[in-house]
Amino acid sequence: MIHRPLIRRPGAGATALTALFAAVFATACGGGGDPPEPPTEEDPPQSTASRVVSVSYDYDNNGVADAVSTASYDADGRDTGFTFTYTGDGTPDRYQPLPPTNEVDERSYDSAGNLVRSVFRPAGSAVTTMDTSFDANGLPLSSDFTVAPNPTGSFVRVVYAQSGNRLTGATYSLNGTVFAEETLTFDADGRPSVRITTRNPAFGDPPQARTVYHWRTDGQLEQVQVDNEDDGVFETTLQMNYSAGVHVSTVITTTDGSGDLTITAFRDALGRVIRTEHDRGSDGSVDAVITTTWEAGACQPVRMPGLPPFVEERSGGFGATPDGMVGIGCGPAQP
DSSP states (O other): OOOOOOOOOSOSSHHHHHHHHHTTTOOOOOOOOOOOOOOOSSSOOOOEEEEEEEEEEETTSSSSOSEEEEEEEOTTSOEEEEEEEEOOOSSOOSOOSSOSOOEEEEEEEOTTOOEEEEEEEETTSOEEEEEEEEOTTSOEEEEEEEEESOTTOOOEEEEEEEETTEEEEEEEEETTEEEEEEEEEEOTTSOEEEEEEEEOGGGSSOSEEEEEEEEOTTSOEEEEEEETTSSSOOSEEEEEEEETTEEEEEEEEETTSTTOEEEEEEEOTTSOEEEEEEEETSSSOOOEEEEEEEEEEEEOEEEOSSSSOOOEEETTEEEOOTTSEEETTEEOOOO
């Protein structure tokens, strides 16, 4: 999967600041196959034999691409970055999940295969760098965000908490002042069930938010509910729909209807997503089409910095892996 981060720069409000990190790996490509089973220490990540090479974005469903992402990989099949180019087709975009700016992003890994640096280079804007340190078990310890040029001198740090060799929380700070803390609780099967976000009131946001995750018996994510004020009202719900155990669509509903969206996936004979249709407003129209192209080649799953599960737009909707191991654009062998 080709990731184009939706980064929110540090600014007023703990919600926006927390999103700076949480959105770094948010995607809008709609590509990517289902990730391999998470590895254990005795069973290291195994490469698959096909991977995403490019993603084309038609933001007005007129058959002409408005933008394209192209991926690059290292010799071990790890995603090393991508180039996003927006050209537009001369007609207004009906649904534009990504900003219309060109961007080149880079990723680098340590000898253990941990994603230690991500650099985001949007055209005409400041460059954001994320540096992450890991422990011996491959769990992230902290992530630092720096921006250059940085006239305000702002600096964001995320420090992770862990227990029993899994991440259980994170603390977010801006220039040394904590603006949010997150804690995870888990169900009987060890999957994240509830995320509580506690915010610093000095940043002007509601003091607490609650996110609830619901999982299918086969281990796939079924629903995410977001209560931004922890008052019992879920402002946003993500519902994942399946057919014979295969994820086919996602429906997002919001209390005011402003964020309603339906994403439908189409797959090839190998089960890889090759096309997604995006219906803004969930009114039955197709407002945008995203097309994914695959190639033969090694592809390694990568542990993403941040608290699992990584609820991201992939496989035709929002999916997740409970422990954070993500097969970025990885698919089965081509015939």
